Each structure stands twice: as structure tokens, then as C-alpha cells.
Amino acid sequence: MNDMSQAAPTADGRKIGGVLMEMKNITLRFGGVKAITDISFDIREGEIRAIIGPNGAGKSSMLNVISGFYTPQEGEVWFRGQRRQPMKPYEVARQGIARTFQNIALFDGMTVLDNIMTGRLTMMKSGLLAQALWWGRAEAEEVAHRAQVEKIIDFLEIQAIRKTPVGRLPYGLKKRVELARALAAEPKLLLLDEPMAGMNVEEKEDMSRFILDVNDEFGTTIALIEHDMGVVMDLSDRVVVMDYGKKIGDGTPAEVRANQDVIDAYLGVAHD
Amino acid sequence: MVLPDTLLFAMEAALNGLLSGVMYALVALGFVLIFKASGIFNYAQGVMALFAALTLVGIQQGQVPFADLIHALTGVEMHGFGWTLPAVVAIVLTGIVMIGMAMVIETLILKHLVNQPPIILFMATIGLAYFLEGLGDTMWGSDIKAMDVGLPQGITGWIDESTNSLFGYGFYVDQLNIVAMVVAAILVTALTLFSQYSKQGRALRAVADDHQAALSVGISLRFIWVLVWSIAGFVALVAGIMWGAKSGVQFSLSLIALKALPVLMLGGFTSIPGAIVGGLIIGVGEQLFEFFVGPLVGGATENWFAYVLALLFLVFRPQGLFGEKIIERV
Numbered sequence: 001m002n003d004m005s006q007a008a009p010t011a012d013g014r015k016i017g018g019v020l021m022e023m024k025n026i027t028l029r030f031g032g033v034k035a036i037t038d039i040s041f042d043i044r045e046g047e048i049r050a051i052i053g054p055n056g057a058g059k060s061s062m063l064n065v066i067s068g069f070y071t072p073q074e075g076e077v078w079f080r081g082q083r084r085q086p087m088k089p090y091e092v093a094r095q096g097i098a099r100t101f102q103n104i105a106l107f108d109g110m111t112v113l114d115n116i117m118t119g120r121l122t123m124m125k126s127g128l129l130a131q132a133l134w135w136g137r138a139e140a141e142e143v144a145h146r147a148q149v150e151k152i153i154d155f156l157e158i159q160a161i162r163k164t165p166v167g168r169l170p171y172g173l174k175k176r177v178e179l180a181r182a183l184a185a186e187p188k189l190l191l192l193d194e195p196m197a198g199m200n201v202e203e204k205e206d207m208s209r210f211i212l213d214v215n216d217e218f219g220t221t222i223a224l225i226e227h228d229m230g231v232v233m234d235l236s237d238r239v240v241v242m243d244y245g246k247k248i249g250d251g252t253p254a255e256v257r258a259n260q261d262v263i264d265a266y267l268g269v270a271h272d
Numbered sequence: 273m274v275l276p277d278t279l280l281f282a283m284e285a286a287l288n289g290l291l292s293g294v295m296y297a298l299v300a301l302g303f304v305l306i307f308k309a310s311g312i313f314n315y316a317q318g319v320m321a322l323f324a325a326l327t328l329v330g331i332q333q334g335q336v337p338f339a340d341l342i343h344a345l346t347g348v349e350m351h352g353f354g355w356t357l358p359a360v361v362a363i364v365l366t367g368i369v370m371i372g373m374a375m376v377i378e379t380l381i382l383k384h385l386v387n388q389p390p391i392i393l394f395m396a397t398i399g400l401a402y403f404l405e406g407l408g409d410t411m412w413g414s415d416i417k418a419m420d421v422g423l424p425q426g427i428t429g430w431i432d433e434s435t436n437s438l439f440g441y442g443f444y445v446d447q448l449n450i451v452a453m454v455v456a457a458i459l460v461t462a463l464t465l466f467s468q469y470s471k472q473g474r475a476l477r478a479v480a481d482d483h484q485a486a487l488s489v490g491i492s493l494r495f496i497w498v499l500v501w502s503i504a505g506f507v508a509l510v511a512g513i514m515w516g517a518k519s520g521v522q523f524s525l526s527l528i529a530l531k532a533l534p535v536l537m538l539g540g541f542t543s544i545p546g547a548i549v550g551g552l553i554i555g556v557g558e559q560l561f562e563f564f565v566g567p568l569v570g571g572a573t574e575n576w577f578a579y580v581l582a583l584l585f586l587v588f589r590p591q592g593l594f595g596e597k598i599i600e601r602v
Contacts, residue, residue, distance in 0.1 A: 067488065093490030105485035107478050118478045122490035124471045138470070181489065 016237065017045030019078075020221050021066065021189060026075035028061055035061040036072065037245045043189065048215050049223045050232045053242035054265060059225045060102060062242070063193050066223070067099045068092035080188070094122045098187035100178045102194045102225075108167035112158060112177050113149065115166055119184030120145045149184055155217075156180050156210060172203040176210070183214060190214070192224040196231060204228065208235055229266075233257065241265070275439055284443045285559040291449030293555020294456045298514055299528050300535040300547040301456075302507040305463065307541050309476040309500040312393045316401035318529020320370075320505060323404050325512030325521045326412040327369050329419055332362035337411045359421035363509070370505030371498075378497045386493065387483050405526060414523060419516030423451055452514050456548065459510060463503075464544050476500060534582035540595020549593060554578045 021043040028036040036058045043049045051059045064070040065077070068089040077084045079095065087095075098119070107115050124141055153162055156176055161169060166177060175195060182190055195211065196204045208231055214220050226232045232239060233253040241249035241256055243265040249256045256262055299321060306314040314320075330337065334353035343349055357365075381396050424447040436442035467473040479486045479496045486493065515525055531554075539550025558574045566573045585592065 069484075069487075088492075089487040090490045090492045093488055099488050101484070101488070105482050105488065107481035107485060109481050110474075110477060114474060114477075118474055118486075118489045118491070121471060121475055121478075142469075142471075185489065 014046060014216065015219075016047045019043070020045040020080065021223075022078040023062075023066070024076040024078065026062070026065060026072045026077070028058075028065060028070055028072045034245050036065070036242075038075075039242070039245075039247045040075075041240045041247065041250055043221060043223055044238075045221055046215070046219050047221060047237040048211070048235055049221075050236035050239045051223065051225050051242060052227075052229070052232055052239055056244075057242040058245040059242055060193055061245075063099070063191050063223070063225060066092075066189075067097055067191055093185070096185070096188035097191065098182035098185040098189075099191035100175070100182050100193055100195060102197060104171075104174050104178055106166045106174060106178055106181070109165060111163050111165055112169070112180075113153070113162045115177055116149050116152060116180045116184045117145065119181040120149065122185065148186075152180050152183050155213070156183075172199055172206075175199070175203075175207065179207075179210065179214075183218075183220075186218075187220065190220050190222045192222060194225050194227065196226060196228055204231060211235060277441075280439055280441050282560065282563055285563045286556050287443060287445060288449070289556035289559030290552055291445065291453060291555070292559075293552040294449065294453045294548070295514060295518065295551075296528075296531050296535050296554055297548045297551025298452065298456055298459075298507075298511040299532040300539065300551055301459065301463070301544065302504050302511060303529075303532055303536055304539075304541060304544055304547045305507060306500060306504045308467065308544075309480050309503075310393075310497065311390050311480045312397060313390070313541070314504065315394065315397040315529075316404055317504065317508060318532065319401045319404045319408075319526045320373075320508035321512040321515065321528070322521075322523065322525040323373075323408045323512075324366055324370060324505065324509035325419060325516040325525060326408045326417070328362055328366040328421070328509070328513065329417045329516070329521050330412045331365050331369075332357050332359065332421070333417075335412060340413065341410055363421065363513070366509055367506060370509055371502045374498050374501035374505055377501050378494060382497050382501075383494065401526075405523070409523070416520050416522040417516075419513065419521050421513060421517065423448055423513075423517045425517070448514070448518055455510060455514065459507065460544055460548055463507075467544075472496075472499060531578060534578040536592070537582040537585050538592055540592030543592070543594035546592055546594030554581065557581060 019042045022040075023042070024040050026036055026039050027034065039058075039062065051062055053059050061070060065072050068087045068091065071086045079097075084095075093099075107118065110118075124145065153159055156179065158173065158176055158180065161173060161177075166174060169177065179192070179195065182192075192211070196207050199207065211222060211224070212235065215222055224236070226235075236253060238251060239249070239253055239256045240247060241259070241262045243261075248261040248265055249259040251259070299318065302317040302321070303314060306312055306317070329335075334355040334357070336342070336350040336352055339350055377400065381400065382393075385393055385396060426447055428445045428447045428450055431445045432442040467476060475486070475491045475496055476499070478489070478491060479493060483493060486496075511528075512521075512525070515528055519525075535547060535550040535554050537550075538553055539546030539548070558577050561577045562571070562573045
């Protein structure tokens with residue numbers, strides 16, 4: 001396929017590094033149904049990588065493989081130069097891979113602030129006893145993490161709702177809180193499952209800006225799934241195109257747009 | 273000071289009601305804890321208290337577990353190890369048993385029910401309740417045992433004396449109830465601090481809210497569940513000790529869980545302070561109702577008063593006094 005052969009700075013001067021994550025010949029089956037068939041691609045450090053495709057193409061399944069929610073029957077997952085053994089989702093999260101969900105998975109009963117603080121749980125070191133007894137170290141740690149979380153709250157412009165229970169928020173803001181929680185973990189790789197689904201134009205623009213800013217300011221590597229082609233072409237450095245569980249295209253937005261298979265998958269093809 | 277007899281008797285009844293309310297609250301606490309932390313209504317909480325009490329007495333008095341079963345299978349007769357352990361040692365050992373039980377529950381039941389609706393988990397705890405009851409019976413025998421861990425019992429001298437000098441009538445208050453109050457206060461403070469201000473407390477609330485999201489931020493469900501059930505086991509142990517000391521360790525102890533239900537409906541299923549206040553209201557209400565209305569209707573009102581009160585609450589304020597109002601966006 002049209003893989004970029006080496007690291008290259010993008011037009012706007014961001015640095016794209018070496019391979020951070022590599023999927024090698026991934027096949028995922030549910031019973032007799034193949035959700036993903038023999039797909040390989042890589043994600044480079046610092047880039048925004050999009051996975052696109054029509055409904056049911058296997059995009060979310062792919063994201064679930066990366067984040068450990070699904071274990072593929074065949075293929076290898078390489079992360080930071082090492083082959084990853086089959087892992088539980090919480091272990092993957094502890095390795096520095098944070099994610100958001102297509103249908104939003106937040107803790108509805110907790111405040112925005114508490115939700116975002118959960119993102120930092122894996123970074124808190126104080127033991128159970130120290131925490132339970134609220135000894136100095138645990139308190140100092142909590143304060144430090146709180147400061148980081150406040151930065152993220154400012155960054156995503158959700159100061160006004162920080163004490164609001166998440167269950168009361170409108171959809172667009174929930175999506176933003178979910179992004180904040182994922183960012184709080186300071187991930188090496190950030191997975192976004194349809195970050196703009198169900199949003200109006202204005203909300204989509206906001207979200208696009210946040211994604212770009214996150215990538216720009218923190219240098220976070222991002223892999224995202226999105227339906228809105230315009231958004232994908234504007235945001236991403238490279239795009240993987242999936243259809244019926246197979247990879248049909250891979251390259252820069254311009255290359256993908258010119259790819260005949262991709263055009264056929266999206267617009268349909270005449271059978272004769 | 274001279275007060276009419278009726279008022280004095282009513283005051284005594286109310287005071288004792290307050291304190292026995294604390295005993296109800298101790299059981300209700302265990303329910304609230306698991307419900308808050310894992311969204312499960314743990315039907316087995318009362319049986320866990322019974323099991324903890326049985327185990328404590330068994331360990332303390334050097335009973336051989338499964339003695340009857342061993343006898344029936346192998347013909348070997350073993351009555352006891354012949355020791356009597358200090359109460360503290362027995363309590364610690366029982367605590368370890370409860371932690372072990374939490375691990376087994378996680379491995380055999382909870383692990384297989386990730387992401388299942390709460391009703392499924394609730395049904396599983398019903399099964400657990402019956403299993404534990406049978407297990408307790410097989411392990412330690414079904415005879416009524418006395419719990420002796422050195423808790424003070426009998427009339428509280430200073431209350432008797434001070435009320436006697438004040439009103440010319442001494443109130444009878446059991447020392448055990450005073451101890452229960454202190455224990456409950458410590459327990460509630462510790463649990464509230466833990467769940468509100470600690471890393472594990474936050475993880476616990478996260479797991480209760482959404483399994484998938486909790487996994488995605490790196491929380492191990494296994495660890496949290498073992499933690500929650502260990503704490504619930506510990507609360508059950510405390511309740512088991514207090515109730516065991518009050519009325520002996522017997523299988524009807526598992527029924528005290530029934531009294532916890534109205535307490536929870538009043539206080540709200542999600543509030544630790546609610547469990548305490550609910551317990552107090554039921555305790556006092558029960559005593560006063562029996563005192564004033566009981567004679568008119570032939571007595572024994574304490575058998576149903578709590579449930580009628582709970583029913584009224586269900587009609588007019590289903591989330592209880594302190595429960596979270598359920599917010600549902602449509």
C-alpha cells in the first residue's frame with residue numbers, strides 16, 4: 001500500500017517520529033463472523049491517524065483490539081518496539097493508552113472533576129493504607145494531580161461545569177469531559193472512537209480544534225475513528241480505510257481520496 | 273425535677289430506641305457500602321454477618337470446622353482443638369477468613385458477571401445467601417452459641433445514677449448499646465473518609481458507575497471487587513459481633529437483614545449517613561409507637577411498624593431521605 005516510508009515533518013512543522021504502535025496481520029472473529037481480516041498498519045509518534053470506512057467496516061473493533069477490549073485470534077500487536085502479549089483493558093490503560101467511547105462511557109453519578117481525576121488513578125502511587133488514613137504523602141499527591149487536572153479543565157474550556165454531576169450535562173459536553181478524562185492520563189497514545197458523532201457543526205468545529213491543539217501542544221499521538229469525511233481530511237496526517245473488515249487504503253488524505261477502491265467503497269460501484 | 277411517669281417512661285423508651293436503632297444501622301451500613309461501590313444490592317449481607325459471627329465463635333473456642341461432616345464421612349470424631357483464643361486474635365483471624373471469602377466470591381461469581389444488569393447480580397447474591405447459610409451450618413453446627421468477646425453488658429451505671437438524681441427515676445440502658453454507638457460512629461467516619469477522599473474510594477465509585485469506563489482508565493475490576501467485598505465482610509463481622517453479643521449467635525441472625533431493609537428505604541440506599549439516620553428513626557419510632565399506640569391495638573407493633581413506615585416512604589419519597597435522586601436525561 002501507500003505507506004509513508006520514513007518519518008517526515010508535516011506541512012505545519014509538527015514532528016512525526018518513529019513507529020509507536022504497529023498492528024501486524026490482525027484477524028478478529030466473532031464465532032464464524034470475521035470482523036477484521038488480516039489488517040496491518042502502523043501509528044507513528046506524534047501523528048493524527050484516522051481510521052475510516054462505511055458502517056460495519058470493523059473500525060470500532062480495530063480500536064477495541066488496540067485498547068485490549070478484544071483479543072484478536074491472529075496477528076501481533078507491537079507497542080513501543082515490543083510485542084504485546086494478550087492483555088486486559090486495564091493493563092493496556094496502564095501502559096499509556098487512553099480512549100474514549102463511541103457511546104460515551106463516563107461515571108454519571110460523579111462530578112466532572114471526579115471523572116477527570118479517575119484518569120489519573122493509575123499514576124497515583126500512595127498505597128492503600130496511606131490513602132485510607134490520609135497521610136501527608138497521599139494528600140500532597142492528590143494536590144499535585146488536582147493541579148494537572150485543572151490545567152486540562154482550562155485547556156478544554158470546561159471550568160464552569162467542573163462541579164456538575166456528569167449525568168446532567170448535554171451530549172456535546174459529555175464528549176468533551178470524556179476527552180478530558182483520557183487526557184488526564186497523559187497517554188502516549190490517545191484513541192478516539194467517533195469523537196464528533198452526533199454533534200452539530202459548531203460543536204464539531206470546537207472538537208476538531210481541541211484535537212488539533214492536544215496533538216500540537218502535548219505532542220500526543222492520536223488514532224481516531226470518524227465518519228465525517230471533511231473532518232477526517234482536515235485533521236489527519238494519515239488515513240487507514242477499512243471496508244468489510246479489510247484494509248482497502250492507507251496513506252495521506254490526498255492519496256486516499258484518489259484511491260479508486262476507496263471511492264468505490266464510499267460511492268458504490270456499478271456491477272455489470 | 274418531677275416529671276409525670278408517662279413522660280419518663282417515654283423518654284427511656286426513646287433513648288433505648290435510639291441505641292437499638294444504631295444496631296439496625298450497623299447492618300444497613302453493609303448494604304449501603306456494597307450498593308454504593310458496586311451497584312449490587314447484596315441480599316447476602318445479613319447471612320454474611322451470621323457467617324462471620326459463627327466463624328468468630330468457632331475459631332475462638334477452638335471448634336473443628338466441618339466436624340459433623342468429617343465424622344459422617346470418615347468416622348473420625350473431633351470435637352475441638354481444645355484452645356480458647358483471646359478475642360482479638362479470633363477477630364483478626366475471622367477478618368482474614370472474610371477477605372478470603374471476598375476473593376472466592378470474586379473468582380466464582382462476580383468475574384463471570386461483568387457488565388451484566390444489576391438484577392442478575394442481585395439474583396446471584398440471593399444464591400450466595402443460601403449457600404453461605406448452608407456452609408455456616410455445615411462448618412460450625414446449628415446450635416445456638418454464646419458470643420463472648422469481652423464487650424460490656426448490663427445496666428449502664430452512670431446513666432442510671434444521673435437520671436435517678438435528676439428525675440428520681442433511673443433509666444435502664446444496656447452498656448452494649450453504648451458500645452454499638454461508639455463502634456458505629458468510628459465505622460461511619462472511617463468509611464466516609466475512605467470513599468470520598470482516597471484513590472481507591474474514587475476507583476470504587478467509578479466501578480459502581482460503569483465497568484467499561486473503569487477498565488479504560490486502568491482500574492482492575494478484580495482488585496476493586498475483592499476490596500469492596502472485604503470491607504463489606506468486615507462490616508458484617510462488626511455487625512455479627514454486636515448482634516451475637518446481644519442475642520446469641522443463632523441462625524435467626526440472618527433475619528436481622530430484614531430489619532435493615534426499612535432502614536435503607538428511609539435513609540436511601542446510597543447514603544452512609546442515611547443508614548445511620550434511618551436506623552435511628554426506626555429505632556425511636558418503633559419504641560415510641562409501641563409505648564403510645566401499642567396498648568390500644570394489643571401490642572407487638574414493633575413487628576410491623578418499621579415496614580409500614582418504609583411503605584409510606586416508598587410512596588412519597590422513593591429515594592429515601594438522603595439517597596441520590598435518579599437523574600435520567602431523555
